[in-house]
Amino acid sequence: MATAPGLATGAWTKYVRGPGAWGRDMAEGGLIEDVPGGEGEEARAASAPGADAFAAAIAMDEARRDPELARKAGDYLDRHSRLIALQIEHFEEDNRLATQAAKRKRFSDRLKNALQVFLALAATVGGLGLLVMLHDDLTSRRVVVDAFKGPAAFAARGLTGEVLAAGLLDQLQKLQDATRSARKGLSTTSAWSSDIKVEAPGTGVSIGDIDRLVRARFGHDVHIGGDVVQAETGEVALTVRGDGVPAKTFQGPAADLDKLAAQAAEYVYGRSQPFQFATYLTSNGRDAEAAAFLPGALARAASDHERAELANVWGNAYVNLNNQALAVQKYRLAMALEPTNWKFWGNLVGAAELDEGEEAGWREGQAMLRAVAKGPKDKRPELRLLINPATTSFDLPLMLASNLDDASRNGGAGAKTSIDGPAIADNYALMHDPASAARYMASSDPEDSTTRAEALLLAGYAALDRGDPAAAVAPLEAFWKAWQANPSLQAAYFDTPCFLGLAYGLTGRMAQAEAVFKRTGAWSRCYAVHGDALERSGDLAGAERVWAQGIAVGPDLPSVYLHRGLSELKRGELARARADLAAAHARSPHWADPLEGWGEALAREGRWRAALARYDEALKYAPAWKELRQARETAAKRGQAAAVSRR
Secondary structure (H helix, E strand, O other): OOOOOOOOHHHHHHHOOOHHHHHHHHHHHOOOOOOOOOOOHHHHHHHOOOHHHHHHHHHHHHHHHOHHHHHHHHHHHHHHHHHHHHHHHHHHHHHHHHHHHHHHHHHHHHHHHHHHHHHHHHHHHHHHHHHHHHHHHHHOOOEEEOOOEOOHHHHHOOOOHHHHHHHHHHHHHHHHHOOOOOOOOOOEEEOOOOOOOOEOOOOOOEHHHHHHHHHHHHOOOEEEEEEEEEOOOOEEEEEEEEOOEEEEEEEEEHHHHHHHHHHHHHHHHHHHOHHHHHHHHHHOOOHHHHHHHHHHHHHHOOOHHHHHHHHHHHHHHHHHOOOHHHHHHHHHHHHHHOOOOHHHHHHHHHHHHHHHOHHHHHHHHHHHHHHHHHOOHHHOOOHHHHHHHHHHOOOHHHHHHHHHHHHHHOOOOOOOOOOOHHHHHHHHHHOOOHHHHHHHHHOOOOOOHHHHHHHHHHHHHHHHHOOOHHHHHHHHHHHHHHHHHOHHHHHHOOOOOHHHHHHHHHOOOHHHHHHHHHHHOOOHHHHHHHHHHHHHOOOHHHHHHHHHHHHHHOOOOOHHHHHHHHHHHHOOOHHHHHHHHHHHHHHOOOOHHHHHHHHHHHHHOOOHHHHHHHHHHHHHHOOOOHHHHHHHHHHHHHHHHHHHHHO
16 A cells, blocks of 8 residues: 655554544644544554554545545644654753753862862872971971160161171071081071961961971070170170070171171081081181180080091091091091991091001001991992092092092082092093093182192193103192192192102102102102102112012002003013012002003013903093003904914
């Protein structure tokens, strides 16, 4: 049976189920009220399975016979289609609105969650900030300068209590800045400078007030106050006092108020921070004042650790004063108070070398290095503390690493009593790396006495290395003059003037050379270059005698073996040369010079492979040594050529 045009069969089966069912559906829908037909068996039949198809067939048949009915059905279907379209439109609008509402809800939920997370983080940060503040308060060890009292005449000139106290504060800060120490000292502040204007809820009290209250109750701050009084003579008297700082008055002309503040600052610094003040004195060439200050500071110390630190600084002062015997005493006192401190042991190594001789220093240094190697890794000392054991064994790479570590930890200034730049430059020069030496000299304070001395030494080294001893004399003479006038230079460069003796000897001025060797002392490098000077003057027997004396004094030190071996190499005594150069290498395994000389001796014997091995090993410890690289390349080529010729 054909369907009506434009209508799918499914539409008819949905809405046309016989006259009774159709009329009921429409009446219930409120669209058609009177449709002929009853609700008897036909209606029940229409609801039975297969009734829709049957009703559709009847309806189509009726529609063909009744045009009016067909028109009404068409009208109904048009209205119903518009209703469906309207419903679909409403559904789409409702769906759009519901989707927007869902999006707004999701955004609101996310914003709410983000706000909650932010508030939680803010509370956490605030809590952590409070904990940090409380920790800082409980562990605070600051020097706090309170406002001074001063005469009204001073205030009228702008010298209020805050201004007077600020002058003392500035002087304290200068002292701190001039103190070379790896140990952090107390910070300084004014009592009115750190107020934080955030009030605690409901109290009217600022966070700064709470901070000060907790610090005052539980911290360890040292509060310093004072006053300024103008005497009838016109002079002023500046008095400072504080926690653990007995009152002391400094008097002088009113025009010298800044000087009085500087004197008062040193007094406060010494009483409140004795270790830092003693270190400041030794760092700035005031070692005699440090030695005079330290007995009282040691007596006032509150713990063995503090006493040990002060004893160590005391030893440093005596080293700089070139009184090595007393330095050894103070370092041993420090170790007795704190036996596990590597810093004290390292300082003892250096002082023992200067006081008891290089062999004694070498033994102490080797004992320390063995203890370091055997100890657990987490208990080993910082590299900077190994400078003296490295020096006694002439381990140049370890010396360089130690000085570089010290410089990196202390802004290049060094925790020792001298700046690190010149020492690093000297290490590089002895490792035949003049470019790196120049770089560190360029970054070193040109006004420092050690910098000036090292610059002279480097010029002398360079002239000797290029075989021009006459050009080495002038800079080494200038170094010698500075060395004799400066105890600190004598401690830092205890054997270096002997290079002037070498320059004198190589230029035929043996009388002057002997005077330098005698004044400098019995050091291993001095025995080594003294023999060189004697040999150059034609006195080989004298040279052999001096070298033998040097080995007797320091049998475990490498320099004499090296210089005697190089002399034997020059004279063609290759077997003796190899023995001495091997002995020098055994005593200083990381020194390139003995390996280079040993390689040259092997090369002269035509043992190219063995020579190449010595050159390669030497390059590990002096990678920038140009002449060594050239010797290595020559040995490699000769070795290859010899191998080809044997084929």
